[in-house]
Amino acid sequence: xxxxxxxxxxxxxxxxxxxxxxxxxxxxxxxxxxxxxxxxxxxxxxxxxxxxxxxxxxxxxxxxxxxxxxxxxxxxxxxxxxxxxxxxxxxxxxxxxxxxxxxxxxxxxxxxxxxxxxxxxxxxxxxxxxxxxxxxxxxxxxxxxxxxxxxxxxxxxxxxxxxxxxxxxxxxxxxxxxxxxxxxxxxxxxxxxxxxxxxxxxxxxxxxxxxxxxxxxxxxxxxxxxxxxxxxxxxxxxxxxxxxxxxxxxxxxxxxxxxxxxxxxxxxxxxxxxxx
Numbered sequence: 001x002x003x004x005x006x007x008x009x010x011x012x013x014x015x016x017x018x019x020x021x022x023x024x025x026x027x028x029x030x031x032x033x034x035x036x037x038x039x040x041x042x043x044x045x046x047x048x049x050x051x052x053x054x055x056x057x058x059x060x061x062x063x064x065x066x067x068x069x070x071x072x073x074x075x076x077x078x079x080x081x082x083x084x085x086x087x088x089x090x091x092x093x094x095x096x097x098x099x100x101x102x103x104x105x106x107x108x109x110x111x112x113x114x115x116x117x118x119x120x121x122x123x124x125x126x127x128x129x130x131x132x133x134x135x136x137x138x139x140x141x142x143x144x145x146x147x148x149x150x151x152x153x154x155x156x157x158x159x160x161x162x163x164x165x166x167x168x169x170x171x172x173x174x175x176x177x178x179x180x181x182x183x184x185x186x187x188x189x190x191x192x193x194x195x196x197x198x199x200x201x202x203x204x205x206x207x208x209x210x211x212x213x214x215x216x217x218x219x220x221x222x223x224x225x226x227x228x229x230x231x232x233x234x235x236x237x238x239x240x241x242x243x244x245x246x247x248x249x250x251x252x253x254x255x256x257x258x259x260x261x262x263x264x265x266x267x268x269x270x271x272x273x274x275x276x
Contacts, residue, residue, distance in 0.1 A: 013145075018210070019210045019212075022209065024095055026210075027098055028095050028098075038075050046109070050062070050063070050085050052081060053078070053085075056262075062086070063082060063085050064085065066087050066088065066133050067090075068132065068133040068135065069130075069131040070089060070090070070092070071134055072092065072120040072142075073093060073137050074094075074095055076101035078091065078137060079102045080106070080109065089114065090116060091115055094118070094119050094120070099117055120140070121143050121145065121152060122152065123152040131161060133163075134161065134163045135164050137166050138166045140214060141173070141211045141213075142210065144194075144212050146218050146219065150222050150225075150228075154228065159266065160264065160265060161265045162264055163223075165223075165261050166236075169256055170190060171186075171255050171256070172256065172257045173205075173211065173213045174188040175251070179250075179251070184251055188213065195210040203248040204248065204251065220233075227265060227266060227267045229266050230262070231264055233261050233262070235258065235260075238258070239252040240252075
């Protein structure tokens with residue numbers, strides 16, 4: 001006889017707790033500095049929001065009336081654009097300063113947005129199977145265990161629901177910020193534990209944060225094991241052939257910075273348990 005048993009998330013490890021606290025402080029500080037990812041959506045983007053957010057058509061041309069979670073996506077951009085497109089939006093973020101931007105945008109533009117302060121690897125504040133669409137911009141690099149994130153997303157995604165996530169590619173996190181005479185070099189091991197060394201002056205990473213490299217077997221395989229089937233995968237193009245050496249676009253010619261994955265919720269995120 002075969003059965004299924006839900007396995008709750010592991011207790012918060014000291015490393016996870018440290019990462020949460022440092023990244024909360026770091027993103028609060030980045031908001032105060034008006035860093036590039038802390039700018040709310042401009043009015044032009046709200047006039048035809050899905051053109052900006054879903055150029056690949058992964059969401060079927062409309063999110064009107066759908067229960068949509070913007071995960072680890074504070075900052076007043078993602079939530080505002082999907083709410084403007086007619087979705088019933090909940091935004092979750094670790095940083096209260098990032099979420100303050102969502103509150104500001106919602107108030108200024110008359111948008112109905114539910115705001116929840118929580119970590120992406122602990123969504124216990126959200127109901128099971130509560131969302132038909134989950135959108136997660138680049139953020140899983142800030143947690144040591146991406147598998148816990150996937151399990152939490154699986155729990156809150158309704159059967160048949162779509163999960164669109166974007167991640168930093170492991171090779172990009174391994175690669176030097178500045179070119180040497182040999183070009184950009186792999187300076188970090190692929191098989192590693194613990195956070196990456198601090199970085200200064202890189203547009204591929206965020207200063208002050210704790211970031212972690214996740215291998216492909218976890219990025220893709222872990223998503224499947226959590227109860228999703230992958231329907232599409234793309235590498236957003238940021239490379240430019242004529243870019244100046246050392247710039248974001250030049251480095252992106254050699255190490256693609258991001259991967260975007262479309263997955264659909266099927267089955268159960270539980271662990272299979274054999275019962276005699």
